[in-house]
Amino acid sequence: MALSRRKFLNGLLGIFSLGGMAAVMSPVIQYLTPVKKQETAVSSVVAAKANELTPNTGKLFRFGSKPGILIMTPDGEYRAFSAICTHLGCTVQYSSEEQQIWCACHNGHYDLNGNVVSGPPPRPLEAYACFAKGSEIFVQRQKS
Amino acid sequence: MLKKITAWVEDRMDLSTVRHLMLEKTVPKHRYTFFHLFGGAALFLFVIQIVTGILLLLYYKPTAGEAYKSVKFIITQVPFGWLIRSIHSWSANLMILAIFLHMFAKYFLKAYRKPRELTWISGFILLVLAMGFGFTGYLLPWNELAYFATRVGTESVGATPLIGHWLLQVFRGGEDVTGATLNRFFAIHVTVLPLVIIGILSIHLLLVQAQGMSKPIDVEEKGKIPFFPNFMLRDLMMWLGALIILLGLATFLPWELGRPVDTFASAPAGIKPEWYFLSMYQILKWMPAALAGIPGELIGIALINIGGALVLLVPFLDRKASREERSPWFTIFGILALVFLVAITVYAKLY
Ligand code: HEM
Ligand code: FES
Numbered sequence: 001m002a003l004s005r006r007k008f009l010n011g012l013l014g015i016f017s018l019g020g021m022a023a024v025m026s027p028v029i030q031y032l033t034p035v036k037k038q039e040t041a042v043s044s045v046v047a048a049k050a051n052e053l054t055p056n057t058g059k060l061f062r063f064g065s066k067p068g069i070l071i072m073t074p075d076g077e078y079r080a081f082s083a084i085c086t087h088l089g090c091t092v093q094y095s096s097e098e099q100q101i102w103c104a105c106h107n108g109h110y111d112l113n114g115n116v117v118s119g120p121p122p123r124p125l126e127a128y129a130c131f132a133k134g135s136e137i138f139v140q141r142q143k144s
Numbered sequence: 145m146l147k148k149i150t151a152w153v154e155d156r157m158d159l160s161t162v163r164h165l166m167l168e169k170t171v172p173k174h175r176y177t178f179f180h181l182f183g184g185a186a187l188f189l190f191v192i193q194i195v196t197g198i199l200l201l202l203y204y205k206p207t208a209g210e211a212y213k214s215v216k217f218i219i220t221q222v223p224f225g226w227l228i229r230s231i232h233s234w235s236a237n238l239m240i241l242a243i244f245l246h247m248f249a250k251y252f253l254k255a256y257r258k259p260r261e262l263t264w265i266s267g268f269i270l271l272v273l274a275m276g277f278g279f280t281g282y283l284l285p286w287n288e289l290a291y292f293a294t295r296v297g298t299e300s301v302g303a304t305p306l307i308g309h310w311l312l313q314v315f316r317g318g319e320d321v322t323g324a325t326l327n328r329f330f331a332i333h334v335t336v337l338p339l340v341i342i343g344i345l346s347i348h349l350l351l352v353q354a355q356g357m358s359k360p361i362d363v364e365e366k367g368k369i370p371f372f373p374n375f376m377l378r379d380l381m382m383w384l385g386a387l388i389i390l391l392g393l394a395t396f397l398p399w400e401l402g403r404p405v406d407t408f409a410s411a412p413a414g415i416k417p418e419w420y421f422l423s424m425y426q427i428l429k430w431m432p433a434a435l436a437g438i439p440g441e442l443i444g445i446a447l448i449n450i451g452g453a454l455v456l457l458v459p460f461l462d463r464k465a466s467r468e469e470r471s472p473w474f475t476i477f478g479i480l481a482l483v484f485l486v487a488i489t490v491y492a493k494l495y
Contacts, residue, residue, distance in 0.1 A: 033310065034316070034318045034324065088441065091410045092410060093410035106425075106429040120430075122440065
């Protein structure tokens with residue numbers, strides 16, 4: 001007989017041990033995986049008061065649980081983006097001096113349309129729609 | 145009295161191995177004997193970490209709401225709390241420095257060659273664990289710099305192919321760096337890493353004891369130094385030196401606490417990681433957005449991992465040293481690696 005009893009039993013033992021290991025690891029892995037939180041997806045927020053920004057400045061605002069950045073271009077136009085750098089996730093800021101959006105972590109630069117000018121970020125910042133209503137500036141997720 | 149106690153124990157247990165270790169262990173004497181002192185320095189600083197870490201635990205609170213306040217309490221209210229925290233932070237840095245010096249010293253002595261491959265490998269694991277201590281500990285005061293460092297660090301883990309996103313979530317305890325991340329880092333820093341490092345360190349030290357001290361290839365040996373007490377006293381001098389430097393730094397340059405985390409603030413200008421992560425940071429910064437369609441950060445992280453793997457595999461790459469032949473190429477390569485590491489670190493610090 002090619003398969004001796006010993007080999008057969010050892011093989012069986014191996015399979016059982018693997019099964020046992022899987023039975024232990026599976027709950028542990030699931031325990032380690034964080035529980036998904038129900039995020040109430042905000043679709044629009046008030047980002048600033050109408051007179052808060054002057055041309056060539058910017059501010060951060062809360063967009064749900066994430067930071068967003070609202071800027072007023074030197075021409076006085078409002079633009080809004082996600083403030084999370086597309087490189088490794090730092091929070092960006094507006095640099096009035098360079099008239100660009102800047103990430104301090106690895107010196108990433110974005111232009112006033114959120115497109116990458118220089119540095120390691122791979123993608124443009126996610127752009128939001130913004131509009132003035134009454135004395136407030138609203139920011140809204142763009143429908144794709 | 146001591147004799148009586150020894151005799152009592154001896155009566156019940158064979159102490160000959162211990163006696164052999166204490167009395168017969170020798171260290172080869174040559175030009176580079178002092179290269180054997182850095183491992184001991186790392187060990188000494190590690191003990192300081194354990195002691196001061198336990199002391200910090202008495203007041204530290206690992207929650208997003210309390211962490212910063214509790215550290216502030218330690219350094220402003222608790223008698224000598226500022227000193228304990230400052231020693232813990234400085235000693236962490238000095239320990240990693242000592243580990244690097246130890247590694248390069250052993251590298252240039254070719255101490256990794258057969259039969260000490262496992263000593264080298266266990267040592268490499270210790271280096272990675274020590275950096276893990278640094279990374280997880282950095283976040284615990286829950287200050288602004290640490291918050292962004294953790295966001296960047298965990299995000300780069302997320303670039304790992306296939307399981308990256310899962311790993312990122314496991315480290316962060318969710319999609320973002322939050323109080324859940326702090327809880328996980330705390331658990332890793334004070335339970336997982338100490339247990340694992342003590343296990344690996346035991347193997348490392350056991351191997352060193354079992355195999356005795358290595359001799360460099362082709363270096364004239366001028367006899368042997370008994371370990372106990374002669375070499376032990378040199379170790380003690382080294383520890384004293386380390387202690388003086390440590391206390392000087394901790395007292396006159398108390399470790400800063402920085403500003404508390406504000407999850408809706410921009411990353412501050414000039415933000416940089418601790419010095420031992422600067423080389424990796426600079427590599428990530430230099431990477432373009434993409435090269436030949438592969439994301440830049442993935443290339444950067446792959447390069448860092450390849451570098452680590454090369455260090456890990458040195459004993460198997462240097463075949464000549466394993467045959468007790470000189471391997472000048474490895475010496476040259478080591479010097480180049482050292483110069484590169486220092487240069488890139490200084491560059492990253494300055495620019
Ligand atoms: C927590 C970190 C570490 C501690 C506490 C530590 C401790 C020690 C001690 C006390 C010795 C004996 C004294 C000496 O030779 O300096 C030693 C030897 C050694 N260590 Fe480490 N070590 C650590 C990390 C490392 C690393 C990162 C490496 C290299 C990757 C390494 C490689 C070696 C080698 C090859 C020896 C053998 C020495 C010989 O026989 O010449 N160790 N270690
Ligand atoms: S995280 Fe913004 S440039 Fe790297």
